[in-house]
Amino acid sequence: MILEKAILKIYPNAVPHKDFLITDSGNGPEIKNWKYNKPIPTTDQLQEAWLLVESEPKEMSPLERLEQQQKLMQRAIDDIILGGMFK
Numbered sequence: 001m002i003l004e005k006a007i008l009k010i011y012p013n014a015v016p017h018k019d020f021l022i023t024d025s026g027n028g029p030e031i032k033n034w035k036y037n038k039p040i041p042t043t044d045q046l047q048e049a050w051l052l053v054e055s056e057p058k059e060m061s062p063l064e065r066l067e068q069q070q071k072l073m074q075r076a077i078d079d080i081i082l083g084g085m086f087k
Contacts (some may be wrong), residue, residue, distance in 0.1 A: 001048040003029045009049035039085050 003022045007014060014020060019036035022029050027068070034040050060068065 001046065003046065003052075005029065005053050006043060006046045006049040007031070009053050011036060011038055014038075039058060 004016050007020060008016070014036045016022070019034070020031055021033040023032045025028070031040060045077075
């Protein structure tokens with residue numbers, strides 16, 4: 001679980017490094033310096049939020065979007081050529 005993303009799923013207006021800090025002193029990540037005006041999320045709330053984060057579609061990078069567009073264009077070209085448009 002990425003704590004910061006889980007917290008932001010629960011409190012989308014919270015600002016990392018201002019409202020809270022995530023640290024790891026070797027025992028796993030922990031929430032430190034909580035200054036947000038809402039209660040610190042429980043472990044169960046964080047787990048539930050993380051499941052929601054994981055189930056969301058991933059945002060593609062510009063390169064991934066370009067590659068996807070190229071595949072779609074190639075498929076369209078193949079359909080035109082192999083479909084007999086130029087026979």
